[in-house]
Amino acid sequence: MEEPRSHPIKLDFHGEHLSRPESVLVTANGGVFVSDHEAGVLELGSSRRPLVGPPKDFVPNGFALLKGGDFLIANLGGEGGVWRLDATRSPSPFLMEVERQSMRNTNFVMLDHKGRLWITVCTRQTPRELAFDRRIADGYVAVIDEHGARVVADQLAFANECRIHPGGEWLYVNESVGRRLVRFRIHEVSGRATLGPKECVHEFGDGDFPDGLAFDCLGGVWVACVISNRVIRISPGGEKQVILDDSDPELNARAEADYATFGVAKSVFEMGMSRRLRNVCSVAFGGADLRTVYLGSLGGDRLASFRSEVAGHQLAHWQFGS
Structure with missing residues (x-):
């Protein structure tokens, strides 16, 4: 299969x-599921069923589907976890702390093919907007495997x-404020996963702040960038290709000026929501042939594809529910 072309x-x-x-x-x-502030997780085409007794300031962010049909949801708001x-439809705590640390600002949870769960916490700062400063790197990755939950990468x-x-x-892993796509080699001994040193795969610029990512079958990484509203592919050889561009040059320039003075204002992030892609933030391949690309957003009320x-x-969840 050939590399994708720009068109x-x-x-x-x-x-x-x-x-x-x-x-x-x-x-x-054919199920397409999205995080939803009112429903937690909503399947497109189904009626919205509100959450029953959600925790205060519950902000559903990344989520995983389990084999039995339950979802695990990263709560970006309130007490996190x-x-x-x-x-x-009644959310219950699954993991609220790791290594005696409260998991406020939990961003993402993912199930892998070995049944492990990988979780990102974007920052330890409260409120999390304090971490829009590139001098702050206190986010981390945790894993849950047969040996329990623990932090396996820090200072992101x-x-x-x-x-x-x-x-x-x-x-x-995407470091949104670090503006890097990074990777860690996975080591496993007797079912216990650890990560090697951080390696930088790609550094972003021109208003690109990496958020979500997905792999294609050739090993290319598709990255959704907020503010610039771009979808960028990084090939296995490291070449950058802009797949989709809904950016505003003036907004990109303002974000770059802010970033040069260490921090990007929340208002600048939110200005990306005025574009057609509404601050595109996630990528998911679907359709019977896995060639339909769905895009999540921070400010939209529909999904683009x-x-x-x-x-x-x-x-790992592809065959669940079949």
């Missing part, structure tokens, strides 16, 4: 009245989404 992209939009559809998850049977959502500049490389040997020449990598 005009036709966008389609799905759903309506979505509430902060930040994260997207797709299954083989990872919460389980079952058929009762706003840790965001993470994914396992299709080969299984690397964990890739387009067709890709290259198929996505099949994730």
Whole structure:
């Protein structure tokens, strides 16, 4: 299969009245699930069922689908942590602290093919907007395996989404404020996972702040960048290709000026929501051929999608619900 080529992209939009559809998850049977402020997780095409007794200031962010049909949701608001959502629609605490540390600002949770859960906490700062300063790097990655939960990588500049490389040997993480895509080699001894030293895969600029990511079947990394509203592919050889660009040059320049003085104002981040992609923040491959690319956003009320020449990598949850 050839590398994707640059050409005009036709966008389609799905759903309506979505509430902060930040994260997207797709299954083989055609299910498209999005994080939703009111429902926790909402399947497109189904009626919204509000959460029953959610915790105060519950902000569903990244989420994982388990084999039995329950969801694990990273709570970016309030007390943070990872919460389980079952058929009762009543969220229950799943993991609220790790190594005696409160998990405020939990950003993402992911299930891998070995049944391990990988969790990112973007910062220890309260409120989290304090970590929009590039001098602060206190985010971390935790793992849950058969030996329990523990921190396996620390000192990340706003840790965001993470994914396992299709080969299984690397964990890739976006540092949103560090503006880097980084990776860690995964080591495992007797079922206990650890991570090697951090390696930089790509550094971003020109208003690009990496948020979500997904792998295609060729090993390329597709990265959604807030503020610039770009989707960028980093090839296995490190070459950058802009797949989709909905940026505003003036806004990009303002973000760069802010960043040069160490911090980006929250208002600048929010200005990206005025673009058509509404601060694109996540990428998910779906469709029967894994060539439909769904895009989550921080400020949209619908999901955007387009067709890709290259198929996505099949994730651990792909066959769940089939």
